[in-house]
Amino acid sequence: DSGVTQTPKHLITATGQRVTLRCSPRSGDLSVYWYQQSLDQGLQFLIQYYNGEERAKGNILERFSAQQFPDLHSELNLSSLELGDSALYFCASSTRAGRTDTQYFGPGTRLTVL
Amino acid sequence: QKEVEQDPGPLSVPEGAIVSLNCTYSNSAFQYFMWYRQYSRKGPELLMYTYSSGNKEDGRFTAQVDKSSKYISLFIRDSQPSDSATYLCAILANAGGTSYGKLTFGQGTILTVHP
Numbered sequence: 534d535s536g537v538t539q540t541p542k543h544l545i546t547a548t549g550q551r552v553t554l555r556c557s558p559r560s561g562d563l564s565v566y567w568y569q570q571s572l573d574q575g576l577q578f579l580i581q582y583y584n585g586e587e588r589a590k591g592n593i594l595e596r597f598s599a600q601q602f603p604d605l606h607s608e609l610n611l612s613s614l615e616l617g618d619s620a621l622y623f624c625a626s627s628t629r630a631g632r633t634d635t636q637y638f639g640p641g642t643r644l645t646v647l
Numbered sequence: 648q649k650e651v652e653q654d655p656g657p658l659s660v661p662e663g664a665i666v667s668l669n670c671t672y673s674n675s676a677f678q679y680f681m682w683y684r685q686y687s688r689k690g691p692e693l694l695m696y697t698y699s700s701g702n703k704e705d706g707r708f709t710a711q712v713d714k715s716s717k718y719i720s721l722f723i724r725d726s727q728p729s730d731s732a733t734y735l736c737a738i739l740a741n742a743g744g745t746s747y748g749k750l751t752f753g754q755g756t757i758l759t760v761h762p
Binding site for chain 1: 679683688689690691692693696698735739749750751752753754755
């Protein structure tokens with residue numbers, strides 16, 4: 534158990550809908566990262582927050598947004614969902630935002646868009 | 648061309664075999680190299696991390712980096728059925744700005760070690 538928690542574990546929704554994925558980092562960790570894992574694209578970095586501020590950005594779609602709250606938990610919002618958004622979404626956390634800080638991954642949220 | 652290429656396998660070996668997993672990368676800015684292990688229905692967990700060319704050993708695992716060839720490897724000695732998992736290489740660029748915390752992953756190699 535990495536200490537990173539994600540809810541919900543599974544999410545099934547329809548195209549066009551909006552969902553929110555939640556992540557609680559390990560106690561004391563200030564950085565949160567979001568990743569998408571699909572069969573065709575593999576594990577892809579979406580976005581990083583450090584102590585409430587956006588720190589790094591990957592290939593995150595405009596329909597997706599994230600934020601980190603004062604209590605350091607983070608939410609990933611996915612809107613206007615498409616079939617291709619079906620994937621595993623992982624959250625990871627690290628102590629700081631340094632390049633060499635180990636990222637600890639949560640168990641993931643499996644999103645199915647029908 | 649993907650920034651990090653990894654043979655997805657699958658790779659099936661008998662217990663006790665030496666396993667070799669490999670990745671190649673194209674971006675010279677990549678400076679930090681990691682191997683993650685992902686069991687089915689779990690999140691990836693960090694196995695090994697290195698930033699210099701050469702070998703780094705941790706128990707049955709050895710990570711090897713050759714920056715001149717842009718090639719990284721993970722060797723598993725005396726493989727066990729519990730090593731059956733997907734192994735992902737991950738690389739971090741030595742760059743700031745919007746790429747600061749961005750890990751770029753390989754596709755992952757599915758490994759099965761059978762008794």
